[in-house]
Amino acid sequence: MEIPRLLDGRLKFRHLVLVDALARQGTVVGAAAELHVTQPAATRSLHELEDILGVALFERGPRGITATVFGEAFTRHARAVLAQLTQAGRHVVELADADRGTVVVGTHLAGSNVLLPRAIAALKKERPYLTVVVREASPDALLLELEAGRIDFVVGRLTSPPGERVVRRKLYDESVELVVRASHALAAREAREDEVLGELLDYPWILPGPETALRREVEEFFARNGFALPENRVETTSFLTVRQLLLETDVIAVLPSLIIRDDSRIARLPVRLDPVGHSVGLTMWADRTLSPSAEALIRSLEETAAGMAPQL
Numbered sequence: 001m002e003i004p005r006l007l008d009g010r011l012k013f014r015h016l017v018l019v020d021a022l023a024r025q026g027t028v029v030g031a032a033a034e035l036h037v038t039q040p041a042a043t044r045s046l047h048e049l050e051d052i053l054g055v056a057l058f059e060r061g062p063r064g065i066t067a068t069v070f071g072e073a074f075t076r077h078a079r080a081v082l083a084q085l086t087q088a089g090r091h092v093v094e095l096a097d098a099d100r101g102t103v104v105v106g107t108h109l110a111g112s113n114v115l116l117p118r119a120i121a122a123l124k125k126e127r128p129y130l131t132v133v134v135r136e137a138s139p140d141a142l143l144l145e146l147e148a149g150r151i152d153f154v155v156g157r158l159t160s161p162p163g164e165r166v167v168r169r170k171l172y173d174e175s176v177e178l179v180v181r182a183s184h185a186l187a188a189r190e191a192r193e194d195e196v197l198g199e200l201l202d203y204p205w206i207l208p209g210p211e212t213a214l215r216r217e218v219e220e221f222f223a224r225n226g227f228a229l230p231e232n233r234v235e236t237t238s239f240l241t242v243r244q245l246l247l248e249t250d251v252i253a254v255l256p257s258l259i260i261r262d263d264s265r266i267a268r269l270p271v272r273l274d275p276v277g278h279s280v281g282l283t284m285w286a287d288r289t290l291s292p293s294a295e296a297l298i299r300s301l302e303e304t305a306a307g308m309a310p311q312l
Helices: 013-025 028-035 039-053 069-096 115-126 139-147 193-200 213-224 239-248 292-311
Strands: 058-061 064-067 101-107 130-136 153-158 166-181 205-207 233-235 252-256 266-268 277-285
Touching (some): 013 028, 013 064, 028 039, 028 064, 069 101, 069 139, 101 139, 115 130, 115 292, 130 292, 139 153, 139 277, 153 292, 166 292, 205 239, 239 252, 239 266, 277 292
Parallel strands (some): 101 130, 205 233, 205 252
Antiparallel strands (some): 153 277, 166 252, 166 266
16 A cells, blocks of 8 residues: 655645544534534545545444544644644743643543642742633543643543553542541441441442442442442533532542541541542653643642652
8 A cells, every 4th residue: 555645735734623523523513613614625625635645544333423444543643743833832922921821631530629729829820821721521531632732631540551552640549438428427427437437329320430440349339348339320521420429428439538627518438448549640641742831730739749759
């Protein structure tokens, strides 16, 4: 197969943007709507790109489109190019005005309640005109945003070892707790772990979403102790939702210890979840140049985490 000439002027940036949108949306209609073009225009652009590459990038089906092996590979490269161009533009702007800039950080439950707010507050004292954009989503969704360059890095739980595509940097280790509101009937009990765990199943629960590593570890914890997951449960990674339900109902929640450490309205239950725990840190895309603003927030996160270490 002859290597396609991608620098002969036929390949346009709109082709790269289209491939990214098609892969995420799963339909030509959805991609066209996102890019504010007509469906025929999107279809025509896709045909142009497939002619340039000499392969089919997507398979058409009754419910939408599915990327072929060629489509998956080219989409990764397209996202890398778009991400680098986004970073390049921001880098030039920030070099022209060193006190300003924008950093976009993704976060999920771990690290979002204490570490990230403190680091942002410290950074804003030094660079008040730097804009920090925080996007909260599931770990898998954030990795997709990171790959496409729509966020600079992720702050949260480190769930897998470093690979070729991402770099993970640990900031601290954190335990996981079972918690209830301070006035909960279980909060004042002093019982052995096995006695308490059996009684907990009669209460409503909040568990991490099934897409998270923490959820899988909680499931394994219950299985090791001979119990199925509680049937009366809510599944979410939204801390605001978790906290409000904790304060207003008899729900039991699984949360990282730092999230509830300074909240007198929430109490820990005497149930050890060992070995359920995690490392909190940074997830960055390998071989991608970070903007000065992103580097500044990373330094603030590292300094903040170091100052928290004796309290962990």
